Amino acid sequence: MTSLCRHCFRYLCVAFGLAVLFPSASGADAETQPTEPSFVDLQHDRLSDWILRPAEGINRYFREAFTRDEDKESRLIQRFYGDRLSAEEVRGTYITISPILTIHEKEDVNVDVDFSARLRLRQIHDRLRIFADSRDPDHDILEGVFSPQYRRELEEDERDAGAAGLIYMITERADRSLSLSSGLRYRRGVSPKIRLRGTLDYPFAAWNARVAQSAFWDRQTGFGEKTELSFRRSFLEIGRFGSTSAATWSETSQGVDWGQFLSCSAHFSPRKSLALKTGIRGHTHPSTVPQQYAIRIPYRQRIFRDWLFIELEPGADFLRENDYRFTPLMNITLDIVLGSFGSD
Amino acid sequence: MNCTVSWTEKTVMGVARLWFALLMLSGGVALFGGACRFADVEVMPQEVLRSFSMTWWERPWGYRLIGDTNVLREAGIRRNPDYVTRRADVEATLKLGGLSSVLALYGPHDEPRLVIHGVYFKDRDKFENYVQIQRTRRRPVRAFEKETRDGWWHVSFARDADLIYKERELRSLHRGIHRYQRRLNMDEIFDEFHRGRPPPNES
Numbered sequence: 001m002t003s004l005c006r007h008c009f010r011y012l013c014v015a016f017g018l019a020v021l022f023p024s025a026s027g028a029d030a031e032t033q034p035t036e037p038s039f040v041d042l043q044h045d046r047l048s049d050w051i052l053r054p055a056e057g058i059n060r061y062f063r064e065a066f067t068r069d070e071d072k073e074s075r076l077i078q079r080f081y082g083d084r085l086s087a088e089e090v091r092g093t094y095i096t097i098s099p100i101l102t103i104h105e106k107e108d109v110n111v112d113v114d115f116s117a118r119l120r121l122r123q124i125h126d127r128l129r130i131f132a133d134s135r136d137p138d139h140d141i142l143e144g145v146f147s148p149q150y151r152r153e154l155e156e157d158e159r160d161a162g163a164a165g166l167i168y169m170i171t172e173r174a175d176r177s178l179s180l181s182s183g184l185r186y187r188r189g190v191s192p193k194i195r196l197r198g199t200l201d202y203p204f205a206a207w208n209a210r211v212a213q214s215a216f217w218d219r220q221t222g223f224g225e226k227t228e229l230s231f232r233r234s235f236l237e238i239g240r241f242g243s244t245s246a247a248t249w250s251e252t253s254q255g256v257d258w259g260q261f262l263s264c265s266a267h268f269s270p271r272k273s274l275a276l277k278t279g280i281r282g283h284t285h286p287s288t289v290p291q292q293y294a295i296r297i298p299y300r301q302r303i304f305r306d307w308l309f310i311e312l313e314p315g316a317d318f319l320r321e322n323d324y325r326f327t328p329l330m331n332i333t334l335d336i337v338l339g340s341f342g343s344d
Numbered sequence: 345m346n347c348t349v350s351w352t353e354k355t356v357m358g359v360a361r362l363w364f365a366l367l368m369l370s371g372g373v374a375l376f377g378g379a380c381r382f383a384d385v386e387v388m389p390q391e392v393l394r395s396f397s398m399t400w401w402e403r404p405w406g407y408r409l410i411g412d413t414n415v416l417r418e419a420g421i422r423r424n425p426d427y428v429t430r431r432a433d434v435e436a437t438l439k440l441g442g443l444s445s446v447l448a449l450y451g452p453h454d455e456p457r458l459v460i461h462g463v464y465f466k467d468r469d470k471f472e473n474y475v476q477i478q479r480t481r482r483r484p485v486r487a488f489e490k491e492t493r494d495g496w497w498h499v500s501f502a503r504d505a506d507l508i509y510k511e512r513e514l515r516s517l518h519r520g521i522h523r524y525q526r527r528l529n530m531d532e533i534f535d536e537f538h539r540g541r542p543p544p545n546e547s
Contacts, residue, residue: 045482052480073436074420074428077447080459080502082481085436091477340480 044307044338051339055093055119056086062124063089087340089122092129094339102148103330110148127172132164136185138195138216138226141246141259145279145294146331147317158220159252161187175201185218193218207233216250224250240265255285261294271302277315293318296331309335388427388444395528396446396462396499397425402523403450404458404516412454421447425460437463440477441470443495457509458517459502466495474498475533484540486521488530499530503540511543 060083064072073085095117102110119130137143139159142150154160165183172179178198185193195216202209212228230244241264248257261279268274275298282290296315303310313331318324397409409424416422420430425448428434437445442463451457465471471489475498478487484505490497501521503509509517518537525532 048480049482071432073432074418074430076415076419076449076456076459077433077461079506080456080483080504081461081478081485081500082483084440084477084481087477087480088440091473 040304044305048338048340051095051117052087052090052093055090055339056083058119059089059122060086062121090120091340092118092120094118094337094341097336097338099334100146101332102146103332104148105328112148112151125168127169129167129169130165131167131181131183132162134162136161136163136193138214138224139221139248139250139253139257141226141248141257142261142279142281142292142294143246144244144263145261145277145296146313146333147292147294148329149317149319150281150292155187157252158188159250161185161220163193165193185220189220191219206235207231222251224248224253238266238268240267254283255288257281257283273300274298275300289320291320293324298331307337307341311335393425393427393446396448396460398448398450398460398520398524399527402520402527404513404520406452407450407458407520408452410449410451410454410456415449415454415456419447419449419456419459421449424449440474441465441467442474442498457504457507457513461500461502463498464495465498468496471496471498479534479536482536482539484537486535486537487533488525488528489533490528490530498533499528501537503537505540508541509543514543 063085073083077084095115098114098116100112100114102112104110114134115132116134117130117132121128121130136159139154140150151160163183163185165181167179167181170178170180176199178196180194180196182192182194184190193216195214197212197214199210199212202211208231210228210230210232212226212230214226215223216225217223226246226248228244228246230242232240232242234240241262243260243262245260246258249255259279259281261277263275263277265273265275275296277294277296277298279292279294279296280290281292281294282288294315294317296313298311298313298315300309300311302308311331311333313333315329315331317327317329319327398407410416411424416424416426420428420433422429425446428437428445428447433445437443440463442465444464446460446462448460449456449458450460463474465474475487475489478485478498478500483502485500485502487498487500490499501517503517514537524530
């Protein structure tokens with residue numbers, strides 16, 4: 001137990017040392033970041049171009065295919081300023097790459113790389129977009145709490161998989177949305193998937209309640225549905241409290257997979273935030289039993305411009321397979337955003 | 345005699361009364377007409393175009409306003425400088441959040457080598473969105489903002505990315521832009537002029 005505490009203490013020291021030193025070294029604490037493009041900016045621009053230029057090309061192709069010459073923007077303006085409409089049309093086209101390093105008591109180091117990509121096709125339809133995600137959120141009932149053990153469990157049951165396809169937003173309003181997506185799940189083979197998801201927001205007093213309901217089908221795991229209910233409120237200007245309950249039933253789940261997590265966060269500035277998250281998850285078959293308790297203290301810091309973030313997340317799991325023993329861990333996540341992510 | 349005087353007096357008084365009545369009537373008509381007439385306002389004021397034009401002191405050496413109608417037609421304007429009124433260009437400006445735009449073309453021998461494009465915004469968010477788009481274009485553009493009573497002008501200077509500009513020409517361009525900026529008291533947003541083709545090695 002003494003060595004365990006020493007391990008935890010060491011992880012915590014390393015984490016907070018990184019959090020303090022890394023941003024200071026990169027100048028992220030300065031209120032005004034340098035306006036002159038640096039070498040890093042140029043490399044980021046180049047990588048973003050790989051995503052944005054093909055997206056612009058697709059949009060431009062569709063725009064020009066159905067537009068007469070006299071209805072096209074002046075070629076001279078385009079020659080000097082580039083195709084401004086294409087740039088507007090691909091706003092919201094981006095890819096987020098998130099390498100996650102988990103230092104774990106039993107397994108030393110675990111590395112995952114998540115990604116999430118969106119391609120806007122406004123010229124075809126404003127509500128249509130292409131997506132590609134490394135994770136399928138429908139079976140994950142603790143979406144806000146990263147746990148490598150839980151992820152492995154989902155992968156073993158073939159419930160976790162990447163997915164890519166098309167999303168059509170049937171309704172997209174501030175208080176409700178309804179979307180239909182169809183595509184392919186890929187991991188250990190490819191299988192088609194269809195999903196219908198709706199959300200409904202209801203503000204009352206200082207709270208905001210949200211109900212989200214998804215129904216999905218894919219060839220590997222069959223039919224399923226996921227219900228989420230969350231409550232959020234802000235307090236003391238910088239604080240936010242949230243509670244999320246989720247339940248998933250599918251042909252491969254153990255009865256109903258259920259989960260609940262609470263989070264309390266403080267946003268000190270647009271660059272820094274600290275949170276406390278606690279969660280529990282379990283299933284109802286063969287008996288209703290909690291599988292995991294989790295606690296996380298994520299500290300998130302913007303490192304560079306508005307596209308590079310680091311999250312240091314010390315925490316602990318209490319897993320049923322370990323007789324609910326205290327199992328410390330540390331997640332270190334980098335979020336790198338490429339493309340145009342100003343608005344979606 | 346008395347009769348003659350009396351007749352003259354009557355005539356004078358009558359003419360005076362008639363004159364007064366006509367005066368009142370014309371005043372009334374003028375007032376009524378003025379109230380009914382639409383206010384005489386210019387939607388596209390010429391003063392804006394005059395302000396946007398470079399003065400001889402600001403123009404780069406050898407540059408002048410381009411007058412070739414083919415070039416102007418290609419740019420979607422009828423005069424130089426002018427408000428952009430071609431439907432497709434107006435639609436593009438509106439889609440990008442702007443309300444109105446002006447264009448001025450400069451260059452030697454009717455060959456456009458410098459474009460001044462001003463886009464007017466009433467909404468700050470849309471203005472900033474436009475700035476963001478301009479940045480992502482990574483074109484050789486210098487952009488400025490000019491705050492007015494009701495909104496913001498995004499004024500940008502662009503050079504042709506495919507043409508080669510000599511070192512001396514670039515210096516003259518920068519000097520002219522600097523003088524223009526001072527005259528209109530504009531704030532610089534970004535300077536990407538370096539993105540064009542580099543000047544030839546003159547050594």
